[in-house]
Amino acid sequence: MARLSLDHVTKSFADFDAVKDVSIDVADGEFLAVLGPSGCGKTTLLRLIAGFEKVTSGEICIGSDLVSNSGGSVAPEKRRVGIVFQNYALWPHMTVAENIGYSLKVAKLDKAVARRKVEDALALVNLQGMGERRPANLSGGQRQRVALARCLVAAPSLVLFDEPLANLDVHLRASMEDEFAAFHKRTGTTIVYITHDQAEAMALADRIAVMDHGRLMQLATPRELYHEPANEMVASFISQGILLPADVLSSEDGGHCKVRVLGTELVVRCRPGERPRAGAKICCRSADLDVSPDGLGFDGLVKRVVYQGGAARIEFAPAAGPDLTLHFEQPDPVTLESGAQARLRIKSGWLIPAAGTAP
Amino acid sequence: MATRIRESRGQEMALTAVVAVVIVLFSLLPMLRLIKEIAAPGGTLSTVAVEAGLRSQATWIATWHTLVVGIGGTLLAVLSGTAVAVLVSLTDIRGRSALVLCYVMPLMIAPQVTALAWLQLFGPASPFLKLFGAAPPLGTKNPLYSTSGIILLLGVQYGPLVFLLVRAGLRKLPRELVEAARAGGAGWFTVLVTIVLPLMTPSIMAAAALAFVSCVGNFGIPAFLGIPANYLVLPTLIYQKLAGGGPAVLGETAFLSVLIGVIAMAGILAQEGMSRRRDYRISSTSLPAEPYELGRWRPVVQAGMWLLIVLVLFLPLFGLVLTSLVPGYGIALTAKTATLDNYRFVLFEHDAANRAFFNSFWLSIAAAFFAVVVAVPVGYLIAWGKQRWVRLLNLSVELPYALPGVVLAIASLLLFLRPIPLTGIQLYNTVWIILYAYLARFLVLALRPTISGYHQIDRALEEAAQVAGAGLFTRMRTIIFPLVAPAAIAGGLLIFMTALSELTVSALLWSSGSETIGVVMFSFEQGGDSNYAAAMSVVTVAVTFVLMLVTNLLAPHLPSGALPWRD
Numbered sequence: 041m042a043r044l045s046l047d048h049v050t051k052s053f054a055d056f057d058a059v060k061d062v063s064i065d066v067a068d069g070e071f072l073a074v075l076g077p078s079g080c081g082k083t084t085l086l087r088l089i090a091g092f093e094k095v096t097s098g099e100i101c102i103g104s105d106l107v108s109n110s111g112g113s114v115a116p117e118k119r120r121v122g123i124v125f126q127n128y129a130l131w132p133h134m135t136v137a138e139n140i141g142y143s144l145k146v147a148k149l150d151k152a153v154a155r156r157k158v159e160d161a162l163a164l165v166n167l168q169g170m171g172e173r174r175p176a177n178l179s180g181g182q183r184q185r186v187a188l189a190r191c192l193v194a195a196p197s198l199v200l201f202d203e204p205l206a207n208l209d210v211h212l213r214a215s216m217e218d219e220f221a222a223f224h225k226r227t228g229t230t231i232v233y234i235t236h237d238q239a240e241a242m243a244l245a246d247r248i249a250v251m252d253h254g255r256l257m258q259l260a261t262p263r264e265l266y267h268e269p270a271n272e273m274v275a276s277f278i279s280q281g282i283l284l285p286a287d288v289l290s291s292e293d294g295g296h297c298k299v300r301v302l303g304t305e306l307v308v309r310c311r312p313g314e315r316p317r318a319g320a321k322i323c324c325r326s327a328d329l330d331v332s333p334d335g336l337g338f339d340g341l342v343k344r345v346v347y348q349g350g351a352a353r354i355e356f357a358p359a360a361g362p363d364l365t366l367h368f369e370q371p372d373p374v375t376l377e378s379g380a381q382a383r384l385r386i387k388s389g390w391l392i393p394a395a396g397t398a399p
Numbered sequence: 400m401a402t403r404i405r406e407s408r409g410q411e412m413a414l415t416a417v418v419a420v421v422i423v424l425f426s427l428l429p430m431l432r433l434i435k436e437i438a439a440p441g442g443t444l445s446t447v448a449v450e451a452g453l454r455s456q457a458t459w460i461a462t463w464h465t466l467v468v469g470i471g472g473t474l475l476a477v478l479s480g481t482a483v484a485v486l487v488s489l490t491d492i493r494g495r496s497a498l499v500l501c502y503v504m505p506l507m508i509a510p511q512v513t514a515l516a517w518l519q520l521f522g523p524a525s526p527f528l529k530l531f532g533a534a535p536p537l538g539t540k541n542p543l544y545s546t547s548g549i550i551l552l553l554g555v556q557y558g559p560l561v562f563l564l565v566r567a568g569l570r571k572l573p574r575e576l577v578e579a580a581r582a583g584g585a586g587w588f589t590v591l592v593t594i595v596l597p598l599m600t601p602s603i604m605a606a607a608a609l610a611f612v613s614c615v616g617n618f619g620i621p622a623f624l625g626i627p628a629n630y631l632v633l634p635t636l637i638y639q640k641l642a643g644g645g646p647a648v649l650g651e652t653a654f655l656s657v658l659i660g661v662i663a664m665a666g667i668l669a670q671e672g673m674s675r676r677r678d679y680r681i682s683s684t685s686l687p688a689e690p691y692e693l694g695r696w697r698p699v700v701q702a703g704m705w706l707l708i709v710l711v712l713f714l715p716l717f718g719l720v721l722t723s724l725v726p727g728y729g730i731a732l733t734a735k736t737a738t739l740d741n742y743r744f745v746l747f748e749h750d751a752a753n754r755a756f757f758n759s760f761w762l763s764i765a766a767a768f769f770a771v772v773v774a775v776p777v778g779y780l781i782a783w784g785k786q787r788w789v790r791l792l793n794l795s796v797e798l799p800y801a802l803p804g805v806v807l808a809i810a811s812l813l814l815f816l817r818p819i820p821l822t823g824i825q826l827y828n829t830v831w832i833i834l835y836a837y838l839a840r841f842l843v844l845a846l847r848p849t850i851s852g853y854h855q856i857d858r859a860l861e862e863a864a865q866v867a868g869a870g871l872f873t874r875m876r877t878i879i880f881p882l883v884a885p886a887a888i889a890g891g892l893l894i895f896m897t898a899l900s901e902l903t904v905s906a907l908l909w910s911s912g913s914e915t916i917g918v919v920m921f922s923f924e925q926g927g928d929s930n931y932a933a934a935m936s937v938v939t940v941a942v943t944f945v946l947m948l949v950t951n952l953l954a955p956h957l958p959s960g961a962l963p964w965r966d
């Protein structure tokens with residue numbers, strides 16, 4: 041089992057920084073998801089860890105070994121990591137069993153032992169008896185399983201996944217997700233799992249690293265990411281958070297403070313030590329909004345009502361900030377109509393920490 | 400400041416070093432040697448060699464001839480190749496794969512065989528014309544012994560080359576562009592002239608440049624058709640000088656060969672310049688356009704195409720076979736006179752011919768084998784290498800092939816005229832100098848398909864082996880070689896077919912005992928023994944044809960376009 045640590049890792053292609061000053065510590069046996077929009081540098085980060093790319097600056101350690109810094113890089117074949125590639129990367133000229141047994145053959149393991157290990161790995165991913173098939177004759181889900189088995193068989197202490205479910209259909213995705221979770225539980229391997237799918241990351245990971253434009257935005261548990269985003273990017277990226285301008289009116293007290301939002305006063309959750317300031321932002325979720333039952337709240341215009349079965353998605357422009365769009369769900373019976381005036385209230389929210397403050 | 404990490408990149412360094420040695424030895428060294436001979440003959444900088452070359456009248460005449468047949472042959476090849484490519488790619492003509500196979504076939508036949516076949520068809524001794532009693536009286540000049548004869552055959556030989564490049568371009572033509580024009584009311588011919596051909600300009604230019612280089616460097620056709628009429632082009636002038644003067648005139652021929660190189664390069668540069676003038680890039684990729692329905696014209700067009708193929712392929716080959724069955728010059732072929740004696744003679748009795756078959760076979764096998772073995776690692780570095788200088792590699796490997804064979808042959812002569820320093824090994828006047836030149840010349844034929852093979856393989860396949868713990872050599876052996884082998888081997892077979900009846904290089908490098916098939920064929924023809932030359936040609940064409948069929952079996956495992964004759 042291995043700890044993985046990245047220390048101020050930067051990777052530049054020509055003058056473009058694909059990964060910039062990223063520091064992450066992954067504990068033994070932890071399941072870390074790396075989440076971010078397409079092109080934010082996730083794959084590059086994974087290839088740096090695997091050793092396919094050399095760091096421009098910073099250090100990477102696997103276990104107690106320094107494997108990458110600006111002075112050099114341990115070759116991928118010497119790092120003892122496993123990778124499950126997005127497109128599986130099964131060797132078409134080998135059978136399933138040969139694919140899985142490849143690393144054992146390279147390590148010159150005794151043939152009988154190797155064969156048993158391959159059998160075990162096949163059983164582990166429910167592919168008993170498929171060893172003699174060619175990868176071309178397998179379905180997408182089966183190929184994914186073979187790729188997983190191939191990576192497991194060498195019992196690597198660190199396993200990297202690069203969007204492993206992106207090429208599968210929705211039903212298969214759910215079942216493979218369960219399988220990955222079970223695999224992690226059973227083996228206790230340290231896992232770094234790249235994805236652009238929030239639900240996947242939330243469902244699987246112990247902690248999630250959110251990236252944007254090559255930078256690490258926040259590294260936290262799924263719960264913390266949702267409830268206490270560290271900055272505006274994370275707040276709006278996770279579950280389509282709504283950002284609203286706010287002025288902080290009171291200092292933090294018991295994890296809460298008073299703010300003024302859209303002309304109304306409100307108590308929101310916040311970090312310890314917050315002080316009154318202007319130009320702040322709060323993040324609230326659609327579940328935090330509803331039609332004001334008691335007349336308290338702020339007025340605005342209903343822009344659009346999209347009925348989605350059982351509830352309607354409402355888009356709302358507050359009078360105090362007509363350029364903002366708030367969205368929330370109103371369960372049946374839907375009373376709002378597009379073009380109508382309404383009064384909403386915000387039930388709770390999170391004060392986004394000022395930029396540059398440590399967590 | 401940073402801690403040093405042990406990288407263990409020994410295997411990668413070893414591979415790079417071996418590749419670098421191969422490139423220097425087979426590509427840079429001969430070119431540098433040739434340049435030295437021109438710029439500094441005898442070791443000191445001087446312009447003596449250049450001046451001597453420029454003063455000679457023969458140089459100017461041969462240069463003029465080279466340009467005339469080069470440009471003429473290129474025009475013919477571009478016109479015919481483009482026309483056939485358009486008809487085959489954009490219309491609903493039937494029997495496409497058979498058409499492509501037959502039309503491309505002349506490219507697989509050595510130029511001197513093409514020349515011989517056509518000569519046999521039209522000469523006064525033509526057994527074919529005699530079948531109808533239409534042969535001109537003995538002693539009449541063969542109409543192909545002329546400028547237009549040479550241009551015609553160059554066009555026939557390299558039309559398929561143009562065809563292949565233009566067809567590749569047409570396959571990438573997005574159908575939206577054609578459909579948009581037709582929706583705008585343009586008829587098929589208007590679309591062709593205003594949309595398709597302009598967009599195909601880069602392909603056609605590139606094809607023209609390649610055809611031009613091939614035409615000016617061609618030796619077999621002007622040797623068979625031009626020498627009897629005393630119509631010399633630069634390659635044949637070099638041949639005559641060397642045959643008459645031996646090593647003493649090497650300096651003079653070096654100048655001539657560089658002159659050919661310069662003409663060829665000028666053609667390539669002209670193409671570069673012209674295609675840079677306008678932007679013809681096609682941005683989107685999509686399905687190819689629906690074929691145009693020829694309707695009632697289809698039978699006519701189809702008949703026309705097959706007539707063309709009968710004319711450029713079947714008739715000449717038929718003439719060749721007839722000649723090989725005739726017992727002697729000028730004798731009419733009848734059931735009674737037909738004989739296999741010519742075959743018996745060249746295959747079993749004539750010593751030089753026997754040696755030639757033996758030499759050509761093992762030379763071709765060696766060249767093909769070497770090229771396949773080298774193409775895999777060189778292709779790896781070029782296609783997947785991270786170092787930028789490696790891309791220069793590509794250029795330096797292409798160079799010996801882009802330059803006419805004569806240039807490389809002269810460079811090899813210069814390089815090995817004296818024993819190799821330190822070792823005292825003498826390659827000059829042995830078969831080994833031919834092998835050297837073949838290795839240098841043909842490597843790129845295996846490299847190109849191998850590189851396109853690499854580009855079609857997902858790099859992750861190698862990376863997966865890397866994380867499984869496999870070092871570079873293990874990956875090469877177990878993952879990379881099996882994956883690119885079909886493409887590399889197809890390239891190897893291409894080399895074998897080309898080298899088997901190669902003439903340009905070996906005509907300048909052969910010596911007694913190291914004859915090749917091409918050389919013996921040539922001397923039979925020069926000595927008036929066309930029947931023997933024809934018999935040898937038929938044997939090599941048959942071998943080539945069988946190999947093409949065998950290679951077809953590999954087709955399902957090949958990147959598309961690896962086999963030129965497959966549609």
Ligand SMILES: Nc1ncnc2c1ncn2[C@@H]1O[C@H](COP(=O)(O)OP(=O)(O)O)[C@@H](O)[C@H]1O
Pocket residue numbers: 053058076077078079080081082083084085
């Ligand atoms: N080898 C490379 N050379 C230049 N730019 C690269 C290279 N690899 C990735 N990039 C760039 O780095 C950025 C991040 O890419 P990537 O890590 O693949 O993103 P993600 O996996 O998050 O979608 C992209 O803008 C991409 O174009």
Ligand SMILES: [Mg+2]
Pocket residue numbers: 082083084
């Ligand atoms: Mg990616």
